[in-house]
Amino acid sequence: MNRPAVDIRGVSMVFAGKRRGETIPTLDNVSAQVPEGQFVCIVGPSGCGKSTLLNIVAGFLAPSAGSVTVEGERVTGPDPRRIFVFQENGVFPWLTVRDNVGFGLLRRAADERARAVAHYIEMVGLTGFEGAYPRELSGGMRQRVEIARALAASPDIIYMDEPFGALDFITRLKMRADLTRIWQTEKKTILFVTHDIEEAVQLGDRVLVMSKRPGRIVDDVTIDLPRPRDLDAPGYLRARDRIFHAMGMSAHLGETAPV
Numbered sequence: 230m231n232r233p234a235v236d237i238r239g240v241s242m243v244f245a246g247k248r249r250g251e252t253i254p255t256l257d258n259v260s261a262q263v264p265e266g267q268f269v270c271i272v273g274p275s276g277c278g279k280s281t282l283l284n285i286v287a288g289f290l291a292p293s294a295g296s297v298t299v300e301g302e303r304v305t306g307p308d309p310r311r312i313f314v315f316q317e318n319g320v321f322p323w324l325t326v327r328d329n330v331g332f333g334l335l336r337r338a339a340d341e342r343a344r345a346v347a348h349y350i351e352m353v354g355l356t357g358f359e360g361a362y363p364r365e366l367s368g369g370m371r372q373r374v375e376i377a378r379a380l381a382a383s384p385d386i387i388y389m390d391e392p393f394g395a396l397d398f399i400t401r402l403k404m405r406a407d408l409t410r411i412w413q414t415e416k417k418t419i420l421f422v423t424h425d426i427e428e429a430v431q432l433g434d435r436v437l438v439m440s441k442r443p444g445r446i447v448d449d450v451t452i453d454l455p456r457p458r459d460l461d462a463p464g465y466l467r468a469r470d471r472i473f474h475a476m477g478m479s480a481h482l483g484e485t486a487p488v
Contacts, residue, residue, distance in 0.1 A: 232301055234386060234418040235263035235286060240295035241443075242281055254443035255281050258295070261437055261446055268412055268419045270429035273439030274476060279422045280390050282444065286420060287313050287388045300385060309333075312384040314392045320363045320374045326350065327359040329374050333382035349377040352411060369400040376411065386418040393428070405431050409456050426476075430469045431458050438475040448475035 242256040255278045263269045271279050284290045286297050288307040297304040299311065307313075312333075320329050331346040350356055353373040363371050372392060379387055393401045405428060412419060423429050429436045430452055438448040450471055454464050 233262035234265040234267075234300055235261075235420060236298040237261045237282075237286065238296050238298070240282065240285060240292045240297065242278065242285065242290070243293045256285075256292070257443035257445045259439075259444065259446055260295075261449070263418060263420060265418055266416045267434045268421065268432060269435045269437060270421045270423055270433035271437045271439065272423060272426055272429045272472060272476070273444060274441045275424060277439045277442050278444030279424075279439060282439075283313075283388055283390050283420060283422050287311065289313075309382075310384055311386040311388065312379040312382055314375055314379055314387065314389040320371050320378070322363045325360050325362055326355055326366070326374055329363070330377045330381050332378060345381050349381045352380070352414070353377040353407065367400070368396050369404055372396065372404060373407070376408065380411070380415060380417075384417065386420070389419060389421045391423055392421075394424075401425075401428070406457060408432065413456065426469060426472050427460070430465060430472065431460070436468070436472055438472050440476075448472070450475075 238260050240256055240259045241254075244253045244255055245251065246253050259278075259282060261269075271282065273279050281290065285292050286299070286304065288304045291305075299308070321332065324332065327346055327350070330349055331342050334342040334345055337345070350359060353376055355370065355373055355377065358366065358370065363374070366374070375392070393404050396404060409432060421429075421432060423432075433452050436448075436450040436452060437446050438450065439445065440447045448471070450468055452468050454462065454468070458465055
């Protein structure tokens with residue numbers, strides 16, 4: 230059996246509270262494995278520790294207990310071979326689209342860099358906007374720039390923390406379709422945090438469902454459906470409803486399910 234790209238073992242996280250001696254348990258004994266090339270989404274209630282877990286996997290935080298191994302190496306800090314797409318827009322406002330996308334390629338030869346930048350700008354549908362600055366772009370276009378920059382750096386793994394959270398509904402739908410198309414082309418390992426269950430079922434090969442804080446993984450749902458996904462297909466609805474149920478919610482209006 231091949232080793233997983235990401236191996237999370239017994240991770241717990243406790244933060245110090247505002248008062249002396251106060252502690253805030255945030256994650257409780259979280260374990261999961263992500264095979265190479267798989268698109269895995271993490272969902273759960275607000276404040277359950279989804280982003281904390283992703284930051285631990287990416288090396289920005291050290292867990293209180295447990296360990297994370299990525300591609301056979303224990304995580305002790307951030308690694309340039311793995312790219313993090315942040316929740317807040319991370320493009321550089323003083324750089325053009327072209328220069329943003331090529332930012333991680335400054336050590337490459339100029340012609341190689343130009344080819345890579347052109348390739349990924351085309352892939353995310355921004356051909357013709359190479360010279361534009363972020364202030365001249367819509368929110369969805371700026372998010373495409375960030376995804377193109379992440380891909381251009383040729384990372385082994387991409388971590389994404391609610392990258393579409395600030396976008397309007399129609400733009401989110403388009404970005405989900407675009408990300409699916411790009412993932413099918415690139416086959417990168419992606420670990421994607423979202424609060425949106427529909428988004429997780431549309432995008433993921435698997436969905437890890439977390440409990441309320443302190444977060445634990447309460448279900449691991451395989452989404453074995455062809456892409457692009459039919460949102461009315463019985464398999465889609467079964468997966469969606471299973472996730473709602475695991476979170477103690479009803480799929481109808483999101484109300485709390487009776488106990």
